[in-house]
Amino acid sequence: SAVISQKPSRDICQRGTSLTIQCQVDSQVTMMFWYRQQPGQSLTLIATANQGSEATYESGFVIDKFPISRPNLTFSTLTVSNMSPEDSSIYLCSAGTSGVLYEQYFGPGTRLTVT
Amino acid sequence: GEDVEQSLFLSVREGDSSVINCTYTDSSSTYLYWYKQEPGAGLQLLTYIFSNMDMKQDQRLTVLLNKKDKHLSLRIADTQTGDSAIYFCAVQGYSTLTFGKGTMLLVSP
Numbered sequence: 001s002a003v004i005s006q007k008p009s010r011d012i013c014q015r016g017t018s019l020t021i022q023c024q025v026d027s028q029v030t031m032m033f034w035y036r037q038q039p040g041q042s043l044t045l046i047a048t049a050n051q052g053s054e055a056t057y058e059s060g061f062v063i064d065k066f067p068i069s070r071p072n073l074t075f076s077t078l079t080v081s082n083m084s085p086e087d088s089s090i091y092l093c094s095a096g097t098s099g100v101l102y103e104q105y106f107g108p109g110t111r112l113t114v115t
Numbered sequence: 116g117e118d119v120e121q122s123l124f125l126s127v128r129e130g131d132s133s134v135i136n137c138t139y140t141d142s143s144s145t146y147l148y149w150y151k152q153e154p155g156a157g158l159q160l161l162t163y164i165f166s167n168m169d170m171k172q173d174q175r176l177t178v179l180l181n182k183k184d185k186h187l188s189l190r191i192a193d194t195q196t197g198d199s200a201i202y203f204c205a206v207q208g209y210s211t212l213t214f215g216k217g218t219m220l221l222v223s224p
Contacts, residue, residue: 001160004157033211040216041216042119042203042214042215042216042217043158043203043214045211045212048211092157092158094158103160103163104160104212105160106150106157106158106159107157108155108156108157109156109157
């Protein structure tokens with residue numbers, strides 16, 4: 001298994017600003033992902049963070065709004081840009097190994113409130 | 116795309132068994148997972164089952180899979196107050212997971 005940490009754990013931000021969330025994994029992993037969990041909702045995949053290349057975004061999410069970096073096999077960042085109250089959510093980083101069995105391990109999440 | 120449905124809430128008494136149900140739509144799914152999320156925490160992988168299996172038991176947890184009906188269940192034996200959490204069913208697609216909305220399990224003493 002992998003242990004994943006995220007920073008910050010929570011933040012309150014003003015409308016129009018940006019926040020960068022960091023995700024650190026304690027071992028090298030093939031895959032890293034960013035999810036959004038809105039209140040009372042399930043997890044929605046934002047994008048797959050690819051090491052050394054641009055992230056792969058899911059429908060409804062764009063790079064200008066959610067730029068992602070993954071400089072190496074253990075670290076990734078997600079930026080929430082030009083925030084609005086609708087961006088208030090929990091943002092979760094996950095990491096896993098590719099292959100037939102697709103185990104994903106999750107970080108504790110970043111609780112973002114936009115005022 | 117894949118659709119995963121779960122009942123939203125389940126309440127049981129301590130010591131009883133809990134059964135959390137999940138249905139999905141994509142019959143080509145290979146692995147199916149159960150995650151647990153405690154308040155203020157991330158998701159913890161509880162168990163998984165491969166699609167060619169009917170049942171998997173892991174201590175107090177029993178996973179049942181009815182592939183024909185695309186129905187997955189998680190049974191927790193001798194439920195404890197520490198089992199109170201949100202339980203997510205997740206289905207593996209090509210390279211991503213699709214999650215249900217989660218079932219909140221409340222265990223009363």
